[in-house]
Amino acid sequence: MSENLSKNWKDRLIYTDRVDDRGRMRAVANNLILHLHPTKVPAPALRWSYTWGLGGLSALLAVILIVTGVLLMFRYDASVERAYTSIQYMETQVFFGSMIRSLHHWSANLLVVTAFLHLLRVFYTAGFKQGRSANWLIGIILLLMVVAFNFTGYLLPWDQLAYWAITVGTSLLGYIPLAGDVISNLLLAGPEVGQGALRNFYAIHVAVLPALLIVMMSYHFWKVRKDGGISQPLPQLDEKGKPVERVERLTTIPYLVRKEFLAAAVLIAFLAIWAMLVPAPLEALANPTHPPNPAKAAWYFMGLQELLLHMHPLAAMILPGIIMLAIVFLPYWDKDESDIGIYFRSNVGKITAVFGVVLALILTPLLVFLDEYWIDLPAILPGWPVILSNGLLPLLLSLGGLLAIYFAMRLVAKANRSEALVGLFTFVITGFIILTIIGIFFRGANMALVGVR
């Protein structure tokens, strides 16, 4: 057997069988890459303009984060006294310390973006249909885990940014009725952010979440294959029920792997250059008595924080919660499988999507301005408790507005359920992005609206 095995050590890493004529087929079956991918994939599924490679890029970022994260663990000290100085030391004294931290920081931020865009891609190509509801849910859980990773990692440098973003973020939990304070106390190991919270966040960030992530990611990949690969349009059938044209299928090696390597190379090059040019931020040491003004959460929470300025905190959590649930249950709401694999479902879907974008572009800033300068619901309804006037009422108005948009698309645009949901989803996502932009760029001291700096 040994004389038939490839002499090349690299081949031995991925092939487990002898390399002769008969063994070549088995080699394909035993290839490590082919445990991840099927042996053949439909040619249209390989187009950049279909997937944009977002799932693969997210997975690559996860790998980069694990590698750089393990390196950081060797140099980081999760104690209130030493956390900040250990980061300072890393930034100034440790070989490649600043670079490794910067790579970790920017990969983490980029992963929020690519995972979110991946969700958008899957939604717009109806990738949650044809029995893919379980993987759709796993994907949403993975996205939430990415956010949880970012949130717990945010505290670790123990600078002003970290301390106050986590203080504001965890205070939100306090508004959950009954259980809120208990959860917040457990997470923070006390009433406010301190040594216990730093330790807890560190353990969650470097042990609990990575273990869960690896399990969930593996499951996500495995399920893609079990669901029959990524979503593709249904074949067009002639009168006899035969496909009009055969979809070409290409072998994974080299056609898919080649593209993946290209995307990975471009991403790594981009990240390396970016990390060298823009170091990860580090503000002054955390000072529990002096919050910065304005105190802002991490950028991906700015949409929520903006919502919070306009509604009672309970309402500002229930509204995104309901939207999140609606997104989770989307596969049960939109069961029309005829439009799978087609961007925006149809021409009507394209129109509803554009309508959603335009409506959100007009309505969101308008409502923010109205609430900021003219409408003060608690003042208009003085007899009402604030939880009704500034909580339940805006919540019901928002939900009513979303329903109105949905039915307007159904009735006026004559959209079917699938197409109307494209419009509604687009409206919600665009609105959320606009709120995030307002929160990041247009909120100054005392969280007042300001122009761009």
Next chain:
Amino acid sequence: MTNQSNSQVTRRDFLKLGVGALSALAVLEIGGASLLFMKPRTLEGEFGGVVNAGTVDSFTPGSVVHFPNSRFYLIRSQEGGFLAVYQRCTHLGCSVEWEVDKGQFFCPCHASSFDMVGNVQNPPAPRALDTFPVTIEDGQVWVDTGTIQSRDTFAVEQLAYAP
């Protein structure tokens, strides 16, 4: 064997049920132990413990003194009563600052403000600043920072006087 129709639990079902119940119990035990393991840690003398603020006489009536390490402001009213308010804003947990010239606590995060006894002057804060129990023994003021008391508004009964 007489009431065969009633005895639907077979030996296999019983064992399955037993293993399931025992597993559930084990999960509860491990979960409970983990929660207790992670329960909030507090230290005596620091924030979270009972703090000695000083003698009664060292605080002039109508004054507000900040204890940054213990996270509270000790307020002495004009009548001489003591009130310890938690510096944490009731909106989203930022630290409020005492502004002497305006006579108010101000939160820079979302611009809430509170008057001298912690009542909300300006929302979004939903309720008055939380307080800690104050006890006065032998002319010494003690503040229990381990017990956070929430309240909607200020009431005269919240003031602590020397016995």
